[in-house]
Amino acid sequence: MEPVTHFLTGACIGRAGLNRKTAYATMAAVLAAEAADLDIIWGFAGPVESLKRHRGITHTFIAAPLVAAAAVGATWLYSRWDQRRRDRRLATLPPPEPGAPQRKQLQPTRWAWVYLAALISSFSHILLDWTNNYGVRPFFPFNPRWYAGSFVFIAEPVMWALLFAALIIPGILGLAEREISSRRTSSPFRGRGMAIFALCGIFLLWCFRYIEHSQAEDLVRNNPITLDSVDRIGVEPYPWNPFRWHVIVETPGYYQFAEVNTRTGDIESDPQNDQMFKPKYTPAVEAAKQTALGKTFLDWGTWAVVSDIGQVQVVGIDPPKLPPGRSWTTVEFTDLRFGYDFRGTGNTRPPSGLTGAVYIVDGKEEAGMEMGGREQK
Numbered sequence: 001m002e003p004v005t006h007f008l009t010g011a012c013i014g015r016a017g018l019n020r021k022t023a024y025a026t027m028a029a030v031l032a033a034e035a036a037d038l039d040i041i042w043g044f045a046g047p048v049e050s051l052k053r054h055r056g057i058t059h060t061f062i063a064a065p066l067v068a069a070a071a072v073g074a075t076w077l078y079s080r081w082d083q084r085r086r087d088r089r090l091a092t093l094p095p096p097e098p099g100a101p102q103r104k105q106l107q108p109t110r111w112a113w114v115y116l117a118a119l120i121s122s123f124s125h126i127l128l129d130w131t132n133n134y135g136v137r138p139f140f141p142f143n144p145r146w147y148a149g150s151f152v153f154i155a156e157p158v159m160w161a162l163l164f165a166a167l168i169i170p171g172i173l174g175l176a177e178r179e180i181s182s183r184r185t186s187s188p189f190r191g192r193g194m195a196i197f198a199l200c201g202i203f204l205l206w207c208f209r210y211i212e213h214s215q216a217e218d219l220v221r222n223n224p225i226t227l228d229s230v231d232r233i234g235v236e237p238y239p240w241n242p243f244r245w246h247v248i249v250e251t252p253g254y255y256q257f258a259e260v261n262t263r264t265g266d267i268e269s270d271p272q273n274d275q276m277f278k279p280k281y282t283p284a285v286e287a288a289k290q291t292a293l294g295k296t297f298l299d300w301g302t303w304a305v306v307s308d309i310g311q312v313q314v315v316g317i318d319p320p321k322l323p324p325g326r327s328w329t330t331v332e333f334t335d336l337r338f339g340y341d342f343r344g345t346g347n348t349r350p351p352s353g354l355t356g357a358v359y360i361v362d363g364k365e366e367a368g369m370e371m372g373g374r375e376q377k
Contacts (some may be wrong), residue, residue: 001128002155006034008163009128009202010121015167015195018117022110024075025117032071032118036063036125047371048356052296059126059136067125068118075114131206133236133337135302146302151213152206153239153342159202166191166198209242216245216260225249225269226256234303235260238342246340248303254278255305255336279307283363288331293356293369293376303336314357316370328361 010033014026035058042053057063086106129136135148152159170191216235224230226249234248243263249256254277258269279285285308288294298304312330313319320328333356356371369376 001132001152001159003034003037005128005156005159005163006037006125008160008167009033009124009199012163012166012195012198013121013124014117015189015191016199017192017196018113018120020189020192022113022117023107024079024109024114027078028068028071028075028114028118029121031074031121032068033121033125035067035071036122046376047374048293048296048369048376051300051356051371055129055134055136057140059129059138060140061123061126061138062142064122064126065119068115068122071118071122072111072115075118076111079109135300144299146300148302149210149213150235150337151209151237153237155239156205157240158205162198162201162205166194170194205242209237212242212262213237213245215262216247219260219262219265219267220247220249220258223267225258225267226251226271228252228254234337236337236340246342248336257340276305279305282308282329284308284329284331284360287360287364287366288333288358291358291366291369293333293358293371294331297333297335297356301333301335301337305334305336307332307334314370315373317359317368317375320359320361320367322361326362328359328367329363331358331360333357 007030010030011026013033014029018025018029037058039053039056039058040050043050058067126136126138130138130147131149131152132154133148133150134154135146137144137146139145173190213235217233220233220235221230225247228251231250231252233250236246236248238244238246243261245260245262247258247260247267247269249258254275256269256271257274257276258267260267285306289298289306294306298306309330309332311319311328314330314332322328335354338354354372356369358369359367361367
């Protein structure tokens with residue numbers, strides 16, 4: 001999922017009761033909920049390295065305890081700084097007068113509970129990323145296989161609404177209570193019920209979407225959109241609408257696409273406009289598969305398509321300059337999981353950030369590669 005969902009989920013995990021056990025539980029949970037995505041620093045090494053490392057070792061069960069420990073370490077450093085800041089402030093205050101109310105005591109910090117909050121959030125990151133169609137490799141390095149639930153969109157507005165409500169509504173209710181109450185007191189742990197409600201609501205949303213995902217696949221299996229034998233079927237989600245699904249049907253010679261509505265049972269698929277023949281094999285395609293981009297893309301791309309598109313210049317790199325008698329061609333890598341228009345603009349090409357290209361000279365030599373308009377050097 002995108003970072004907003006991870007951060008908000010971590011905040012709700014902390015406020016679901018762990019913040020009553022110790023100080024800094026919510027802070028550690030928020031940091032651990034997003035810490036796995038620090039692998040984006042590989043983007044400085046180029047787009048291919050970024051694809052290769054993203055959702056890699058930091059998104060695994062074996063690394064989750066270490067990610068949680070790093071979040072706790074950052075929290076501990078903050079707690080030390082915060083304590084020194086408080087000590088300096090108290091040193092400037094005059095001593096309390098006799099009979100004056102005592103200064104408010106801080107909640108004690110129990111680091112075992114802080115670590116538990118961070119650990120739960122660290123595992124939540126892997127779970128959240130599994131639900132969408134990009135996928136994760138939670139058992140890496142022992143098992144390099146990618147797993148993807150593909151029943152929740154990578155940016156899910158319904159989840160945003162639940163998480164934001166859980167964090168905002170208690171604050172609003174607290175303000176209202178202080179306005180109408182004569183006691184001027186409020187609980188420091190307000191929002192536990194809403195946080196639990198949001199997390200349970202997300203789980204129920206997942207269950208509902210998982211059922212609809214299975215129903216969409218069953219509709220296509222029971223109402224074939226092609227007369228040819230089917231090798232496999234992919235079902236991809238849309239944001240907001242849990243009843244609408246984009247379906248990919250692979251046959252020996254082509255891919256057939258369809259739009260499925262599980263609420264009405266409708267299947268929309270044009271045998272001509274919603275069909276893509278499998279690209280022709282060329283020596284350049286085989287050479288491109290052996291490049292760094294090719295190996296990385298094919299390892300990740302469960303619906304990868306490799307096409308020799310001829311002498312087409314791509315964004316980000318200049319075509320090779322060759323002497324007479326030599327030729328070059330462009331081999332493009334796409335993944336059909338992201339080749340549908342989730343925004344409703346009619347564009348059927350995959351997003352550029354998940355599309356790559358390689359220049360191949362004389363059908364065997366690599367002469368430049370790019371992803372998302374960025375050159376891999």
